[in-house]
Amino acid sequence: MGVDVIVMRVTQTGTSPKGRRFEVAESFPDVRDVFATLCGQSRLPMLRRVDPYGSLVLTPEEMPQLIAELTETLALAGDDPARRAVEEVRRLAERCATEPGLELHLEGD
Template sequence: MGVDVVLKQVSRPGTSSKRRRLTQLDIVPDTDDVFARICERSKLPMLSRVDPYGDLILTAAEMPQLLEEVETERKLTTDDQERVLLAAVHHLGERCSTEPYTELHLQGD
């Protein structure tokens, strides 16, 4: 029940939403369910919205809140594995906030 964090580039040739294409740019896999557990216990609004069985798609406009919440959780944890994973998620969030036409997909199992 991990939650993989995937940075995707969005391209939409033409005006039809049916022609929307996503290309994976980078991923932080949650093979040990570390991120899923962090989100499950989090009291922060955006992280607590993450569904370990569904998907949550975030845009650049939502990155300031996500980055702040990820940093808050990183400062609170004493677990090295959680710190490393949260730093990687933070990095993808920063990329999403600065790279045009990208989304951050939080993909549950």
């Protein structure tokens, strides 16, 4: 039931959505379901959108809200695995916010 967090580099050929190509730039595999559990327990709106069984694609425009929610979650994260997971996802979100052509894909099992 983990949620893998994947930074995707998106290139567009032409104007058709069929011309979109994706390349994995970096990822965080949620092998112990730590991030999925945190999202399921969260009351914050963006983290509540994360589906442990589905997919969610976030654009650079959504990164400030996600980063703010992850920062708030980090302050409440008790154990080391939870803190590490939130820190890693926040780092990936910060990369998406600053590098052109990136999206953040959250992929449930």
